[in-house]
Structures are given as C-alpha cells and as structure tokens.
Amino acid sequence: MANCIQCGRKLPPLSFGKKICSWCVQHDAAQRGEASDDTLQRVETPPWMRRQDTSAIVTRTLFGINVAVFAAMLLAGVAMLSDPDGQDLIRWGANYGPFTTAGQYWRLLTGVFVHGGLLHIAFNMWCLWDLGALAESLYGHVTFAVVYLLAGIGASLASVIWNPGVLSVGASGAIFGIAGALIASFYLGEFSLPRAAVAATLRSVVVFVGYNLVFGAMISRVDNAAHVGGLLTGLFLGALIAKGAPDGDSPRRWVVIALAIALIVGGTAWYLYSRDYIRHMQRGAGFLTVGKTDQAIAEFQTVARHRPEYSPAYFALGRAYALKDEYAQAEQAFQRAIALSPRAENYYYNLGFVYLSENKTTQARETFLQILGINQQSLRAHYGLGMTDMAEQKYPDALKEFQAAAALDPSLQGVYFQQGQAYAKLARWDDAIASFKKEVDTSGEDEETLAALAAAYDAKGMKAEAAAARKKAAELSAH
Numbered sequence: 001m002a003n004c005i006q007c008g009r010k011l012p013p014l015s016f017g018k019k020i021c022s023w024c025v026q027h028d029a030a031q032r033g034e035a036s037d038d039t040l041q042r043v044e045t046p047p048w049m050r051r052q053d054t055s056a057i058v059t060r061t062l063f064g065i066n067v068a069v070f071a072a073m074l075l076a077g078v079a080m081l082s083d084p085d086g087q088d089l090i091r092w093g094a095n096y097g098p099f100t101t102a103g104q105y106w107r108l109l110t111g112v113f114v115h116g117g118l119l120h121i122a123f124n125m126w127c128l129w130d131l132g133a134l135a136e137s138l139y140g141h142v143t144f145a146v147v148y149l150l151a152g153i154g155a156s157l158a159s160v161i162w163n164p165g166v167l168s169v170g171a172s173g174a175i176f177g178i179a180g181a182l183i184a185s186f187y188l189g190e191f192s193l194p195r196a197a198v199a200a201t202l203r204s205v206v207v208f209v210g211y212n213l214v215f216g217a218m219i220s221r222v223d224n225a226a227h228v229g230g231l232l233t234g235l236f237l238g239a240l241i242a243k244g245a246p247d248g249d250s251p252r253r254w255v256v257i258a259l260a261i262a263l264i265v266g267g268t269a270w271y272l273y274s275r276d277y278i279r280h281m282q283r284g285a286g287f288l289t290v291g292k293t294d295q296a297i298a299e300f301q302t303v304a305r306h307r308p309e310y311s312p313a314y315f316a317l318g319r320a321y322a323l324k325d326e327y328a329q330a331e332q333a334f335q336r337a338i339a340l341s342p343r344a345e346n347y348y349y350n351l352g353f354v355y356l357s358e359n360k361t362t363q364a365r366e367t368f369l370q371i372l373g374i375n376q377q378s379l380r381a382h383y384g385l386g387m388t389d390m391a392e393q394k395y396p397d398a399l400k401e402f403q404a405a406a407a408l409d410p411s412l413q414g415v416y417f418q419q420g421q422a423y424a425k426l427a428r429w430d431d432a433i434a435s436f437k438k439e440v441d442t443s444g445e446d447e448e449t450l451a452a453l454a455a456a457y458d459a460k461g462m463k464a465e466a467a468a469a470r471k472k473a474a475e476l477s478a479h
Contacts, residue, residue: 151177
C-alpha cells in the first residue's frame with residue numbers, strides 16, 4: 001500500500017496512480033479558499049507553524065527551579081560538585097522507597113528537582129532545554145507543565161516499584177516523559193507539513209531515548225526504572241492528547257488533561273494506599289525504639305489485619321509482645337510467622353528464646369534444631385542450643401555449642417561471655433577469665449561482663465584484678 005507523498009498517510013487500497021491522499025487534497029483546497037472548514041479533518045498544528053507564544057516560559061521556570069535547588073544544596077554544604085551523600089539527598093527530598101511508601105508521598109515529585117552532582121544536573125538541564133522548548137511549543141504552556149510533572153511522578157513511582165531500596169533523584173524521568181509524549185504525538189498526530197519534516201525531529205528524539213536507555217542499562221548507578229516509567233507515562237499522555245484533543249484551544253484539551261491527571265494521580269494514590277502497610281510497619285518500629293510498646297503492637301496488629309499473609313507483621317508483633325513479657329501472645333505471633341515463612345531462621349530463633357523465657361526447654365531445643373534442619377551452618381542454632389544447655393545445666397554441652405557458634409563467626413557478640421559463664425559453672429576460672437576478656441576485646445567493656453570477670457578474679461584469689469574490674473563496672477553503671 002502506497003503512502004501519500006505530502007503527509008505520509010497510507011493511501012486507501014486500489015488507489016492506482018494516486019500520490020496524494022484525499023485529506024491533503026481537501027487541505028490544499030482550504031488553503032486556496034476553495035473549500036469550507038467543515039470538510040476538513042482537524043489538524044494538530046506543528047510547533048514551527050503555530051501562532052502562539054514561543055517563549056518557553058515553563059521550560060525556563062523548570063530549568064530555574066532545578067538550578068535553584070542545586071545552588072541551595074551547594075550553599076548548605078552538600079558536596080554537589082563531586083558526589084553528594086545519600087543522607088543529604090534524602091534530607092533535600094530524594095525519592096527513597098522506604099520513606100516514600102511510609103507516608104512521605106511528596107518525594108515522588110520533590111525527587112524530580114534534586115540532582116546527584118554537577119554532571120548529573122548539567123546533562124539533564126541540557127536535555128530539558130532542548131526537548132522542553134520543542135514540547136512546550138507543541139502542547140502549550142499548561143499542557144506541557146502537566147506532561148512534565150505527571151511524567152516525573154510516573155518515573156518516581158516506577159523507581160519505587162522496581163527498585164524500592166534504591167535512592168532516586170533527577171529530572172531525567174520527566175525528560176524521558178517529554179520525549180515519550182513527542183514520539184507519540186509525531187506518530188499519532190496530524191501535521192500539516194510533509195512527513196519528512198516531522199521525521200527528522202522524530203528520529204532525533206528516538207535516538208535520544210534509545211541511547212540513554214542502553215547507556216543506563218550499562219551503568220549500575222543510573223535508575224533506568226525511572227527512565228522507563230517516565231517514557232511510558234509520556235507515551236500515554238502524548239497519545240491521549242494527539243488523539244483526544246490535538247487542538248490546544250479546544251475545551252476538549254482541558255477534559256483530556258483532567259482525565260490524565262485523574263488516571264495517573266489516582267493510580268499512584270491507589271498503589272501507595274495498597275502499600276500503606278509499610279507505613280504502619282515503620283511507625284511500629286519507631287514506637288519500639290522509644291519504648292512505646294503498646295502503640296507498636298497496635299500498628300503491627302493493623303498490618304496483620306489488612307495483610308494476614310504478611311509474615312514480617314507477625315514477627316514484629318511477636319518481638320513487641322516478648323518485650324512486654326507477654327510470652328503466650330509472643331508464641332502465637334512467632335508461630336504464625338513461621339507458618340507463613342517456614343525457612344526464616346530468625347523467626348525460629350526468636351521463638352526459641354520465648355520458650356526459654358518460659359522455661360520450656362524441650363520446645364526451645366526442638367525449635368533451635370529446626371534451624372539446623374534449614375541451615376546446618378547456622379550460628380543462631382548453635383547459640384540457641386548453647387543457651388538451652390545452660391538452662392538445663394548441661395555446661396559441657398553448652399561449651400561445645402558456644403564454641404561452634406564462635407567458630408562460624410568469631411566476632412559474634414555475647415558468645416564469649418556465655419562461654420565464660422559455662423566455664424565459671426564448671427569452676428574453670430582461668431578459662432572463664434580468658435573468655436570474659438575476649439568478650440571485652442570483641443564487644444567492648446560493659447557492666448555485666450566486667451562484673452562477671454571480677455567474680456572470676458575473686459574465685460582465683462586475684463583481689464587487685466577483681467577490684468579493678470569491679471571499679472570499671474561501677475563507672476559504667478554510673479554513666
């Protein structure tokens with residue numbers, strides 16, 4: 001099937017000998033004043049023939065905001081000329097999954113205006129200046145601003161979904177949205193210039209997108225998820241505008257803009273609401289850190305009600321109950337977590353210690369042995385079995401378990417203290433002293449270890465050493 005030599009449209013079947021489509025014939029007739037306007041198909045005026053303000057005021061404003069944020073961060077002491085610290089970027093509004101989904105939804109937009117260094121903002125602003133001016137002349141000021149901001153939100157959301165633990169900053173996702181909108185409009189829009197005039201610009205935009213996606217896939221620090229999210233959002237918006245309201249002066253354009261905002265913002269809100277359990281988990285963890293255990297339990301119970309198959313909620317709930325010495329409730333919560341995630345070693349480990357707190361040593365031993373069934377090299381299992389042996393006064397067996405745990409991780413805090421306690425129970429004072437000293441070397445001085453060391457010195461008749469250790473313990477207690 002042949003194409004129209006003037007606009008590039010496909011000619012109808014059996015158009016023998018024809019080189020120009022019927023639309024171009026009508027359009028040319030209208031240009032000569034030989035046809036009425038109501039016979040013409042609506043035309044999306046290209047930027048180079050548009051009678052409107054071409055000052056690109058929105059592009060300049062966006063450019064200025066990005067540069068102003070960069071300058072403010074630089075003046076605040078952030079290392080913007082080299083490689084800024086991630087915590088600094090977060091303080092200035094970077095998009096970061098754990099914070100964004102925990103209720104700081106504004107990061108989806110503020111992250112678009114924060115950059116990770118001089119080269120980062122320089123490249124993005126260069127692209128924004130070129131593509132932004134073109135897109136703004138095509139769509140008009142308001143539509144272009146909506147496309148840019150919605151594409152930025154779409155890019156940030158894609159980053160959160162695909163890389164929830166990765167910090168994301170920069171305008172590149174929104175710029176990819178501009179590129180996507182231009183591609184959709186060039187392919188789907190109706191232009192009154194020959195196809196070749198549009199094709200040159202289209203090729204440039206497509207090459208820009210392709211190059212940057214390939215480059216992003218090769219560089220680990222580039223957030224390609226945001227690029228793809230922005231591109232897809234822009235493609236959707238460009239297609240919606242080109243087919244639904246190509247005439248910027250038509251009331252239909254406002255309807256289309258409202259529809260686009262409703263779909264994208266509404267979809268984003270729905271997704272974030274579906275992830276609202278993360279916010280409750282974060283709040284619960286925050287309450288635990290300040291000793292507000294009851295409030296933490298309420299938050300974790302909320303998560304468990306809304307997401308009954310989410311095992312971390314029951315694990316967190318078990319830990320909170322254990323802190324309140326409500327061991328029966330802790331048992332139930334940990335057992336539920338294990339039923340949902342039967343290979344999570346930490347769940348068994350915490351349940352085993354709840355059993356020990358209740359003097360249920362048989363159940364504790366069975367629980368720690370289950371960890372060995374999952375992982376034969378589990379230091380948690382050996383440490384837990386050692387603590388069970390201590391509770392059952394099986395001190396030689398406890399020593400073997402603690403030694404096995406220490407062999408797996410020589411820096412494990414507490415293991416040498418427990419070895420010292422087992423040696424002390426066996427009246428092996430030299431070994432006890434050596435173990436307590438090693439705990440101090442590994443974990444630092446603390447009141448409990450120094451008090452145990454002083455007792456071992458006393459048992460050996462080393463009064464001066466015992467007094468010195470006891471004095472240090474008292475000083476730590478005073479602080």
